[in-house]
Structures are given as structure tokens and as C-alpha cells.
Amino acid sequence: MAGLDIFLQNVANGVLIGGVYALIGIGLTLVFGVMRTINFAHGDFVVLGMYSAVLFNALLGWDPYLSLLLAMPIGFFAGVIVERFILSRVIDAPPESALLATLGISLIIGNTILLTFGGEPRSVQVSYASSTLSIAGVNVSMVLLLAGIATVIMIGALYTLLNRTEVGRAIRGTAENRLGAELVGIDTRRIHSIVFGLGVMLAVMAGVTLIPLLFATPTNTGAVFTLKAFVVTVLGGLGNVGAAIAGGILLGVVEVLGASYFMSEYREAYGLIAFLLILLFRPEGLFGRTVKRV
């Protein structure tokens, strides 16, 4: 009986943390779907979110969720600027140029944070760090629950944006066929900027919601989250938002269950093992339509 409770609690934790992974994965997959570029700096934008929460907390004593209100729009505009001034110059060049550009951005972000904050691990202590809420007999951590709620709101907003608005239609059109979109009058360069802005905003948001749960370091944490974003999107099939949600949740559950039933220090490894297994048996991803290269 106690075993079942613990199992359910682990699953709940896994789903909640997986929701945040889904946000990260959606950002990567959206950028790939529209721009056909893999953003190797994606995890570094997550870390940027984490450090923005650290900064606001250190300077102003803000709770991460208060920082979020500022960090999200800043993240969006930072993404727009990076796209406009860096990526847009290489997007029509051979694909490795854009890829190398994102790798460069990753190095710049990581090392700028290192210069500013130093290398020691940072986190944000919140007053409700150890509070739990009992839902149907399952104890759920307050921090995770808040992250879960934020995730659901964000995914709902994103769904509405993509499916119910003009900009959303333009984004989907650009993802499906950039030339076709341009010819019906869509400014696809502007769409690229908006989408990269959204991707960064999602990454930043994920970082802010995660910072009460972990210690971040300037360069390593970025690489870890870029890798997680790959795992999430490849599990689901690159370029597919719905699948990234499923992929994120799957990764969260695998990590939490692995860590609690096997050795917890290999937490990151369980996700990678699942990743390898799925790729071995379903190279196109779990929900895979194969993605066409244009």
C-alpha cells in the first residue's frame, strides 16, 4: 500500500517536472519547425532564466514567479534581437552556419553568466520549498505544483496563439512552407523573429520555474538542458508541438522513477537510456511523422 502511494507520488512528480521539460522541448521544436535550425543555445536560455530569477531574488528579494513577469517579456525580446541580428544573417546559408551560430551564442551566454556570477552553483530559496499539498492522498510538492500550473497556462496560451490567431496561422503556414507563406503575403522573416522570441521565452520560463528545485552553474547546466530538450523533442518527433508535450512528460516520469527506484545519482542517465531505446526501435520518434528537410 505504502509502495503504491510512493509510486503515485513519483509519477505525479515526474509528470509535473515533465511539464517543464515539455516547455523546453516545445521551444526547441517550434524553432526547428519554423526555422529548420537546431538551436544549440536552447539550454543556455533556460539557464539565463534561472540566473534572472537568482538576480531578481538577490537584488530585490523577489519570488521566482514574480521574476517571471519580467523575465518572460525580456526573454521574448532577447530572442527577437538574437534572431534579427545573428540568425537571420545565416538562416539561408548552408544549414551548418546557423547551427554554428547557435553554438556560438551558447558559448557567449554561458561565459557571460560565468563572468557575472562566478562559477559556484546558485539557486533560489523559496519559503514554500518544503511545503506539500495532499491531493487525493498523494503528497505533491508545492514548488512542482506551481511549476505544473504555470506550464498548463503557458501551453494553453500557446495553443490558442497557434490555432486561433492570425500570427499563429502565419507561424503554422511558415512552418509548413516558407515560400508558400511568403507568397500569400506573410513576412516570414518577422515570423522567424517572433518564433525565436517565443522559443527563448519558453526556455526562460522553464528556467525560472526550475530554479527553486536545483542548483545551476553557468555553463554545465545549459548543456544538460539542451540535451534534455533534444531528448524531449526526439522522443516526440522533431517539429511537432503536441509530441513535445508527451515527450517532456515521459522524460520527467522516467527520470523520477529511475532516480527513486534505482540509483538517484544517475537521474540524467535514465532519460538518455530511454532516448536511445526509443531511437533504436522507432527512429522517427514515438509519434513520428518523419520530418522533411527543406
Add this chain to the structure above:
Amino acid sequence: MGQAILQVDNVDLGYGTLKVVFGASLHVSRGELVGLVGGNGSGKSTILRAISGMIAPWSGRIMFDGEEVKGARPHQMARKGLAHVPMGRQLFPNMSVRENLMLGAFLPEAKAARDENMAKVETLFPDLVRYANAMAGQLSGGQQQMVAIARALMLGPKMLIMDEPSLGLSPLFVKEVMAAIRRVAETGLPILLVEQNVKQVLAVSHRVYVLENGRQVLDGPSKELQGHPMIRKAYLGL
């Protein structure tokens, strides 16, 4: 040629350092259906790309609707009222035919006239109504071509340019697409039609330009060119 909607004056075009079109000039007047024909690689698509702003002319100029277009990008040309049905159709494959047409009316002015244009499109292409809910990517090549033309018309354009709409279609569909183009032209919309299928173009168009290896070699009314010895020999196999 005061009422020419499109005027291309002596343009040189190319890619990188390679010039592929040498001093091309052509015009399309209001209400005209003009063909642009030539063999593989003769530069037809390149000229259309320049007209719709995908590439910039090296020299010469392009006038659309009374003003010189310089540095305009394709979406800006769409805004000016130029609809381009590109090679390979470039539909949104995982959207329904209806969604494709809706996106065709993306621009504010087109959106304002959307229902009106949709009704026009449905009378021109009655079959579209039948597969309005099908995914565009799942249609046959001929059906996709109809959708591509219909999507372009949803812009409510001042002019239509088309790149090889009959490419890859069975002879039956070629006839249907050509009939559709003729119906569109009869509404008064000026059309520049690029084709390799010279016989079909001569049959539907008012005038034709012939391009060979990036140079214009012949032009004139289609009726006259039908009997031209060079056309008969090189393109009609007579």
C-alpha cells in the same frame, strides 16, 4: 503601353556570379494572358522570381502597377497585388484545402474581401468545394494545382504569374488546368504564364515570348506564332 500592369525592361538576372538571363524585356497589359515559353534552364522561372522579389535584377528595371519595384520582397509584392503560383505549388500540405485558401486571404485587404473572393473561387473551381476538408498534401497533383491557383486568387490580386502549372500532370489534367486558367483570364485578370507546354500556351494566350538560353528570341501574338517556322520546328515538332 500606358496600361501595362507589368513591365520588365532589359533586365539581367543571375545567381552568385552566374548570369542566366540577358536583357529580357516583356510586358503584360490589363486583361491580357501572356505566355513565356522556352526549354529547360532557359531562365523562365528566374524571370518570375525577379518579378515577385525573390531575387533582385542585376540591371534593368521592373515596373508593377505603375511603380518601379526595387528591393521588394515576395510578401511585399503580394501586398502590392501580385499573386505568384510558384513551381511545385508550395501549398501548406498538412492544412485542409479550406485553411490553405484562408491563408491565401492572409493580408488585411484580402481578408476584408474574403467571402466575396471565396465565392468567385468556388464558381471558377466547383470541384474545390468537394474536397475543401481534405489535407492539401493528400490531393492529386492536378487537384493541388487547382488549390494553388485558387489560393493565389484569394489574394484578390491585380495580376497572376504562374510557373509551369501543367508540370507533372497527366494529359487529362493538363487540359483541365489550362481550361481553368482560361476561365480565370476571362474574368479580366492579367496573367503571365510560364510553360514548357508550348502548344497549350499558344492555344490559350494572347501573346507569347520565347526564351532560349536566357535570351529572348521571338515574341508576338499567339495566333501568328502558331504558324511560325521556328516554333513549329523547335516546339511543336512539326
